[in-house]
Amino acid sequence: MPTRDKRSGLEDPAANFDALWRMFDRNYGSFIPKRVDWDLLYRGYRPKVRPRTNDRDLFELMSRLLEHLNDNHVKIQSRRPPRFFRSGILGQLNRDSRGRHIPIGYNIPDFSLDLVKRSYLRGHFEERLSGTRLAAYFGGDFPLYTFGRLKKDIGYFHIRNFDEAEKTAAIADEIVTKFRKVRGLIVDIRGNGGGWDPVAKAIADRFADTRRLYMVTRTRNGPRHDDFTPPRYWYIEPKGSRPFSIPIVLLTHRWSISAADCFALAMRTLPHVTNLGEFTSGAYSDEYWDTLPNGWEVSIANKLYLDADGRCWEGIGTPPDIRLVNTREDIAAGRDRVLETAVELLLAGLAPRPEAKPAPRPRESLAESLEKAIRSAGVSKAVGLFSRAKHRDPSTYYIDREEMEALAKSLLSQERVDEALEVLELNRREFPRDYHVHQGLAEAFEKKGDDRLARSYYRKALELNPKNLPEEKRDSEKALEFMNR
Numbered sequence: 001m002p003t004r005d006k007r008s009g010l011e012d013p014a015a016n017f018d019a020l021w022r023m024f025d026r027n028y029g030s031f032i033p034k035r036v037d038w039d040l041l042y043r044g045y046r047p048k049v050r051p052r053t054n055d056r057d058l059f060e061l062m063s064r065l066l067e068h069l070n071d072n073h074v075k076i077q078s079r080r081p082p083r084f085f086r087s088g089i090l091g092q093l094n095r096d097s098r099g100r101h102i103p104i105g106y107n108i109p110d111f112s113l114d115l116v117k118r119s120y121l122r123g124h125f126e127e128r129l130s131g132t133r134l135a136a137y138f139g140g141d142f143p144l145y146t147f148g149r150l151k152k153d154i155g156y157f158h159i160r161n162f163d164e165a166e167k168t169a170a171i172a173d174e175i176v177t178k179f180r181k182v183r184g185l186i187v188d189i190r191g192n193g194g195g196w197d198p199v200a201k202a203i204a205d206r207f208a209d210t211r212r213l214y215m216v217t218r219t220r221n222g223p224r225h226d227d228f229t230p231p232r233y234w235y236i237e238p239k240g241s242r243p244f245s246i247p248i249v250l251l252t253h254r255w256s257i258s259a260a261d262c263f264a265l266a267m268r269t270l271p272h273v274t275n276l277g278e279f280t281s282g283a284y285s286d287e288y289w290d291t292l293p294n295g296w297e298v299s300i301a302n303k304l305y306l307d308a309d310g311r312c313w314e315g316i317g318t319p320p321d322i323r324l325v326n327t328r329e330d331i332a333a334g335r336d337r338v339l340e341t342a343v344e345l346l347l348a349g350l351a352p353r354p355e356a357k358p359a360p361r362p363r364e365s366l367a368e369s370l371e372k373a374i375r376s377a378g379v380s381k382a383v384g385l386f387s388r389a390k391h392r393d394p395s396t397y398y399i400d401r402e403e404m405e406a407l408a409k410s411l412l413s414q415e416r417v418d419e420a421l422e423v424l425e426l427n428r429r430e431f432p433r434d435y436h437v438h439q440g441l442a443e444a445f446e447k448k449g450d451d452r453l454a455r456s457y458y459r460k461a462l463e464l465n466p467k468n469l470p471e472e473k474r475d476s477e478k479a480l481e482f483m484n485r
């Protein structure tokens with residue numbers, strides 16, 4: 001008899017394969033730019049799954065199917081027995097000589113932060129945010145930021161992860177202020193495992209010379225491969241005491257992952273930044289985890305990320321301006337040739353890159369404008385300003401549902417329930433067919449103690465909720481729990 005996972009709720013290998021294929025067919029975000037024919041792959045792999053296919057062979061077939069997506073954020077794992085597969089370049093690089101997966105952070109052959117601290121900073125450096133969530137996860141000391149001077153006039157700033165959103169801005173301001181008078185700065189995101197895109201943006205803002213579009217994101221929200229939410233526009237803009245226009249060399253490589261991919265996208269829009277090293281990992285989209293009927297866990301990248309020119313770098317990575325990679329032998333010999341080259345470039349006097357074309361006119365985020373207007377003029381006047389702004393040319397602004405929800409949640413956390421309800425009502429008017437906005441209104445009225453209106457909006461949320469993603473299923477359960485009281 002085939003070996004079965006004892007936790008399995010469904011032992012049919014064909015049903016599990018079909019469930020995996022449907023999850024990606026309904027939710028994966030990059031089929032179109034990658035030109036993946038998902039139906040053709042199904043016809044190629046599905047006949048290989050037979051009633052007596054055992055778990056080991058089924059896992060191998062699923063892995064081979066997912067390998068075609070070339071996506072570091074696509075993974076599958078079983079726990080009993082432990083198996084793991086990651087698609088994309090990192091899945092290929094993070095394997096030992098026997099082909100077994102090695103966790104990211106333990107198999108980086110072309111970079112050593114310890115080497116930089118020991119041989120190039122010569123022990124003269126500072127670190128910030130050692131007691132982080134990641135320190136607890138990895139164990140031992142795990143500071144997010146390391147900085148110092150390589151030479152009298154050359155600063156060095158290594159970012160290990162884009163985490164700790166609440167503390168990042170103040171620390172980034174502190175570090176950048178220390179480098180105001182240097183000749184050049186090296187920003188190093190080699191070995192950066194990712195984190196949160198807003199944290200990456202907050203640090204990139206400290207180096208911005210003006211407001212610049214660097215990324216556009218959309219989320220899969222329908223059965224067709226081109227079903228997406230309206231675009232969200234990501235801008236970097238000057239933050240801190242004054243714009244930072246000193247020449248910068250950004251160091252990247254294949255282990256610059258996820259939010260680090262996006263950070264590199266932001267930095268490459270700046271004319272005073274030169275990217276030296278290797279392509280980043282090419283894993284931009286957010287991911288979420290779901291579970292197959294047999295208990296195996298799958299991660300799915302369900303968003304589409306484009307750069308300012310509309311190009312998708314998923315599976316490719318943000319390209320360097322100058323490609324240079326250390327070898328394993330360089331690191332073993334105590335040399336970081338990439339870092340040494342960065343110093344040489346800055347000492348030689350890097351000039352800002354000429355811009356091929358003017359930066360596109362920035363779009364205004366009406367959610368951000370609404371937040372400012374609420375603070376300065378009150379919610380009633382802010383709502384009026386919001387409505388009038390919508391009569392302008394739509395190419396001058398955008399409205400993002402998640403940004404509006406974040407504003408409402410911020411107001412709710414301050415017990416400003418009526419103001420939050422005004423924001424949520426605007427969100428409902430803009431996105432009437434999105435269940436999230438009705439769910440948000442229901443939860444706000446529940447917090448206010450108005451069960452009648454909460455019930456009404458939960459009912460509408462249940463009607464619109466596709467109950468497809470784990471988050472959607474959890475929201476549905478919450479709505480049903482309230483309705484059945």
